[in-house]
């Protein structure tokens with residue numbers, strides 16, 4: 091077996107694709123060397139050795155020793171120096187390198203191979219005694235702490251003593267003789283602490299460092315990190331041994347880290363920092379201020395690498411182009427300049443912000459480095475949220491109060507108010523308000539609309555507040571259990587801090603964080619790149635993307651973001667308008683059909699106007715309108731004066747009204763008298779809604795292209811329910827078309843949101859034109875898990891790994907997904923062309939969209955602001 095892969099020493103055994111065997115760093119060093127870039131020679135000991143080492147109590151494969159010796163001999167040959175040679179010593183670095191970079195592991199030992207003899211050789215070769223002794227003491231310090239486990243304070247104390255003895259403050263004021271003394275002090279201290287002499291034999295040093303890297307794979311920090319990031323323990327780490335180059339041998343030396351493009355904006359400029367006469371760790375240590383790469387980016391007083399070392403800089407610029415062309419992605423690189431000669435020490439794909447990711451993908455496609463499909467793959471759909479909403483300024487000061495669920499993205503600041511009416515009143519005066527509620531209900535819609543952001547202390551990711559806020563594009567933190575709301579005192583408390591109504595807080599709906607006071611924000615900028623990438627996504631996507639929208643504003647937003655119709659119009663959200671609510675209450679509270687019809691007649695024109703507007707905005711596109719769904723009690727009058735008003739309109743007394751309200755209340759409304767169950771008992775409500783839809787369709791058809799209404803019956807459990815509703819709707823259609831003297835195409839379908847409906851979908855399909863999966867209720871009923879109460883304990887399930895993800899956010903493929911798949915198959919077995927969509931919150935979640943693509947749904951429908959996310963996710967799912 092080959093345990094060792096050489097690079098740069100006249101042969102390159104590895105390639106970039108071999109990252110599983112060689113780790114990311116080793117694979118890329120080999121790749122860079124093989125495309126002719128200046129890489130100091132070295133070799134990589136494979137991750138398989140790590141696995142062997144871990145499984146054999148720290149032992150190595152028998153033939154490893156020979157392979158390491160042979161590889162090191164090639165490095166000696168290439169460099170022209172010998173390991174342990176007092177006159178001309180080869181020095182090496184030893185670094186870990188897993189498949190993915192992993193903090194928590196031992197990472198680097200530099201200058202290995204130095205001892206009391208070879209330090210003199212380094213002095214002779216460099217002509218600089220101070221440099222040589224400084225390098226030696228750095229080596230003892232690094233090796234002592236990372237390999238031998240000596241606390242780093244013990245080393246710092248010795249330096250402090252040396253400075254004190256000389257009466258100086260800076261390391262730079264110490265001379266060669268001082269460093270020599272420090273090195274001696276280090277060795278003595280190491281013997282004291284570890285009970286053994288510091289290893290002076292270079293081979294002992296090398297095997298010590300290699301063992302420390304492999305051993306660190308199983309240290310507690312690394313194990314924790316792997317658990318948090320789902321990294322399997324059997325991946326192992328590789329070890330890279332590489333000839334040292336020095337960036338700290340004088341003013342013609344330097345070291346730096348940079349990105350081939352700006353990682354925060356994506357701009358195509360060379361971006362990074364370097365330091366003259368410094369070793370790698372000095373750049374990150376923050377003691378000296380690193381300087382910019384390009385002259386264009388240099389501020390007054392700064393000295394760019396371009397100006398200071400023009401030849402090495404020019405070489406680096408050429409390397410940058412080669413790397414980008416070769417890897418076809420933005421690179422994060424480390425380099426060292428030794429005596430004006432450039433060496434590459436690392437390259438990897440660079441991390442970047444959402445905005446940069448988008449710009450880089452589009453630019454690289456335009457530059458011909460990648461194709462359109464690859465550009466589409468490169469951008470994380472979830473990150474688009476960041477681009478569509480204001481976000482907190484990453485540099486702003488902040489004072490966190492608590493954290494809840496990240497229910498709707500974006501950031502908002504405003505004064506705290508505790509009621510929807512107050513929110514509306516203060517917003518009308520021009521104030522920014524944050525509506526804080528234990529939970530919200532449909533009665534709060536106006537306040538949610540008026541608010542800049544919404545905070546609730548109860549409820550999960552599909553609670554009313556979360557769903558409505560996402561639909562409106564309002565930032566929302568839901569289920570913040572750490573906040574106690576005291577409506578009576580008009581105050582909230584969180585983490586020991588009390589915030590009164592009228593005081594300011596800030597929400598970050600993307601992280602779920604809540605802050606005291608105002609936090610500075612950055613406004614979203616939608617670049618042309620966004621449109622470009624979206625158009626490329628649309629070229630490859632199969633799934634259609636619709637929006638969940640009921641107001642004209644939502645519908646317009648949805649179209650602006652590219653929605654191809656409405657997949658769910660929740661008509662109950664149209665009932666809370668102050669002009670309508672009293673008629674709605676009259677309808678519910680009436681004990682006779684005549685009374686209800688009377689009230690419904692008042693509602694008809696309002697509903698018709700609503701649909702006319704939606705059909706106009708969605709001209710020529712499908713619009714799915716769902717019949718009234720929620721339990722009636724949500725509309726009940728609460729206050730005395732509301733009860734009195736309804737009593738008067740119905741000609742009843744107050745006591746009767748109170749009794750009726752009590753009758754209507756349910757123990758478990760989510761499983762109660764809602765959805766199509768309302769149409770079974772009060773068919774006149776569905777009749778009114780159907781009439782409003784058809785009359786509106788006729789009006790719009792006479793002006794322009796006829797809309798295609800898709801009428802959707804909610805919460806169907808049996809075929810019979812849908813049959814009855816379907817017949818009611820058809821009857822109204824015939825009536826309206828006769829009156830209008832024209833007919834319009836329409837469809838009647840159902841939501842599949844109960845397990846029974848999914849399992850009997852073949853029967854239900856006999857009377858349905860389409861299915862739309864209501865995965866919010868389907869998740870609730872499949873898990874037997876209340877949507878509105880789950881926020882209290884579901885986060886714990888996810889933290890403890892009992893559930894991999896919140897099933898209200900990302901579809902539970904094994905359970906809920908299985909039901910969706912069964913229903914899709916059964917439905918299409920009955921009707922091959924049955925149109926299938928999804929309109930639960932999962933319709934905007936990339937992983938769930940990928941699932942929908944896999945089972946061949948026709949469309950997904952999501953809140954307007956998630957439409958771009960869904961378009962991109964659907965494209966990636968299709969690729």
Ligand code: PEP
Pocket residue numbers: 658660719843863864865866867868929930931
């Ligand atoms: C659903 O249940 O998934 C759905 C879309 O309907 P609602 O959220 O209105 O219950």
Ligand code: MG
Pocket residue numbers: 843864866867
């Ligand atoms: Mg539902």
